[in-house]
Amino acid sequence: MLQFSKYQGLGNDFLIFDNRSLVNNRIPQAPDSEWIQGICNRNFGVGADGIIIILPPIGRGDLRMRIFNADGKEAEMCGNGIRCLTKFLGDSDTHSIWNIETLAGIITSTLHEHGAISIDMGEPLYLPNEIPTKLCIENGKLPTGIITIDGISWDIISVGMGNPHAVILVSNIETIDLNRWGNTLEQHFIFPKFSNIHFTEVLSINHVRMKTWERGVGITLACGTGACAVLIVTHTLGLTKQQAQISLPGGSLDIHWQKSDNHLVMTGEAKAIFDGVLTPEFTPAPEDTVNCLSSNNDLYKQKSVNKIEKETIICSKSCMDGCLYPDNCFSRDVRSRVSDLIANSSLDEIITLTTDSIESRIQ
Template sequence: MLEVTKYHGLGNDFILIDNRSSQTPLVSPEQAIKMCDRHFGIGADGVIFALPGVDNTDYTMRIFNSDGSEPQMCGNGIRCLARFLAELEGGESIGKTYRIHTLAGVISPRIEAQGQVKVDMGTPYLMAQEIPTTLGTPQDKVINQPLSVGGQSWSVTCVSMGNPHCITFVDDVAAIDLESIGPKFEHHPVFPERTNTEFIEVVRPDYLKMRVWERGAGITLACGTGACASVVAGVLTGNCARHCTVELPGGCLTIEWSVVDGRLYMTGPAEKVFTGQY
């Protein structure tokens, strides 16, 4: 039997596994798919492994999506991981900061009061080849570029937070048929590694509404890297301020794209659901 703990960040839910004794995940991608099944398994958007740190980091994070694919990073997931690590270490210490190695680089979450975690998400990648996307030339930014998806022309801006995001601003996010259009964006040929897609409604310059189709997970209630990428896209297109509340179906995140150091800072909750054996 395997000890597992479930956390969620604004409804984006994960199975957390203490993997500190090995650099190899204790669960295979195929097993992760079964664990994430909401009818025949535990049910989750992904499985997160807390592995030993490398290169002077405290820990390493790996994650398998509910379809078995492995993303570079997950914003809601790393907040959950930070709370999980604090629990493994014997209890939360407000102000404790971790240096966590991910496939998107070193990410630093800090434990805050009242179940909140503030994460230094690093700097965004903006060139087409960094996303990656074949929209535009490799060394150019992709800002308000037309893209035909599902028989409709969309104006899109692309940002990578270590994982690819395609952001489009719409009048009414509730009117988007996400289940239909999401997979068409994800698997569009201009995104060689597939993409996460965010649909954004600007309520005010400092308040955005967001719905997301996540690469490898589909419709989720929240996406931390997506919220960060959306604020970046909003600033680049003149749609929003550098400090925003982003409202997702599962709740709100506070995102700041610092004018001082160019880094993204995300603050939001992570809550424990249960611990059990699988």
């Protein structure tokens, strides 16, 4: 059965799948987007803001992370996600520092004795083509511009943290209707890859409040890379110091923009929620490409009465709505054994299996 762990950082929650072991390597490295949407659905799935897949490193890192938002699209980085991953690693590892490969580069995370987690988020991105955005740098250091929607104009400041962010300064974030403006701003044409949207209220030179519409997810309780983007904007404008408390609906993060190396360091917490296993119908099909017979005319062409030209089927794509040829499927034996295990195991045995998984990671 496919095991997973659910963790949250300031209410931003993720399902973590550990693919480092060949024995447990049962989830595709790039799962089908519809499967991700289904498993992240809070009514019909497990429920999460996204999934994290842990993989062996391909470069100088200790491991590699791939993260997919609830809409099924892959993200370059996620501050809360990498804190959750760090807590997961700390629950099963004797180390306290990890170099994690991401699409945004290698990120160093540290788990402190008191439970706080610090992430070296790297340097910010200012150039429009790096963020990316169609906004231009005019008089200052950051790309800025005005977006007008339904007669309402918003002053936008864009910055990159390996993923795109747009910061909007307001006098009172409680008056902002995120459901009304979030999605439209996220998908505005000035953001070629869409953007995270952050409405921001500066309370003092040491304290900022923000609310986030997260790209590919919607309203979330927290956004780590977004908190870094907010500090970059407010400090560049002279509104805050280079270190400040960023308050989000799910809690607070400490963000420090280190002038020595231009890196931002994010410090906050993450917590385990539960471990679980997916039932066979929720387990994604393997990535293996196989040949199997089918009567589907789109995949096969009959050239004679007794001869069928077989085409390659990728199960995770072709069989999303059910096996095309269930009587002769390569994975039937595997599915049968998993079903037998569940059918012949008591609830207590399933709980014991999950408990053993937890204990093996915290000893």
